[in-house]
Amino acid sequence: MDGERVAFIVAGVQKGGTTALFDYLGEESDLAPSRVKEVHFFDDEAVNWAAPDYGAYHAQFAPFDGRPRGEATPIYLYWPGSLERICAYNSAMKLIVMLRDPVARAWSHWKMEYARRVETEPFAWCIRQGRQRLFDAEPWGVHREVSYVERGFYGEQMARLFDLFPREQVLILRSDELRADPAAGLGAVRRFLGLPDGPSPAPREVHVGAQMDYGGELTAQDIAHLRAVYARDAERLADLTGVRFG
Incomplete structure (x- = not known):
């Protein structure tokens, strides 16, 4: 099985530009992506x-x-046990992590669930009192849909990743940089995977939030609240990776 092992995974984060990256990689003739974007194997x-x-x-x-075969399932970075299962499957796996400002990510995540009618509560409640819902979830403390705040603790998640994989097997990309200069982002991915540079891709936007009434906007109070919630983890992320948001 060794030669057939999947070689790379885009392991995070949800609402961080992973669909755009997967689309770009699907156009590269020297890569073999999965038949669907999110395979959801290691979180099953x-x-x-x-x-x-x-x-x-x-x-x-x-x-x-x-x-090289690869897939993109952005819950892997967040879901307990997923990274450990990936390591057991292929300890030489190359992992790509797309990071987005966690405040913007949480807002985008909530809008997606609200548009899908999975969520009915306002954002302000969800990022405060609504976090208690995760303590009633199974597995305890995590949730696939309403984890708006929790998925943004990147420092904690990257620390777990680096405990399992050497840093040379991890590539971190920022979603805003991929959006601004997709050729540079895709070039970094190709070099990370040991491939020569290819042609420049055409910029694209995918999974843009639905045009609808969300009952309000992201407020300065919500932003300040989340910055405070993330403050300690943000320092941990900066210490581990040099990446800062906000």
């Missing part, structure tokens, strides 16, 4: 992780032809 709690069926994972890709 129904898998028998004592003896996982990697054949089911590989079925999400075209038959191995020598090109």
Whole structure:
């Protein structure tokens, strides 16, 4: 199986530009991305992780032809156990992490869930009292939909990632930089994967928030609240990676 192993994963973060990056990578003829963007294998709690069926994972890709295979499931960085399972599968995995200002990420995440009618509460409540909902979740303390604040603790998540993988196997990209200069971002990915530079891609926007009435806007009070919530973790992220937001 060694030669067939998936070589790279875009492991985070949700609402951080991972769909745009996956679309760009899908146009690269010397890469072999998964058939769908989000495979959701390593966060699947129904898998028998004592003896996982990697054949089911590989079925999400075209038959191995020598090109690096990769996927993009942005919950992996956040979901407990996912990174450990990736490491057990392929300790040489190369991981790409797209980071976005956690305040903007939380707002975008809430708008997505509100537009889908998964969420019915206002953003201000969700990032304050609404965080208590995660203590009623299973697994305890995490949630796939309403984790608006929790997914933004990048310092904690990157620390866990660096405990498992050497830093030379991790590439961090900022979503604003990919949006502003996709050629530079894609070039960094190609070099990270050991490929020569390719043609410059055309800029694109994907998964832009639905045009609808969200019942309010992101307020200065909400921003200040989240900056305070993230302050200590933001310093941890800066110490680990040099990346700062806000």
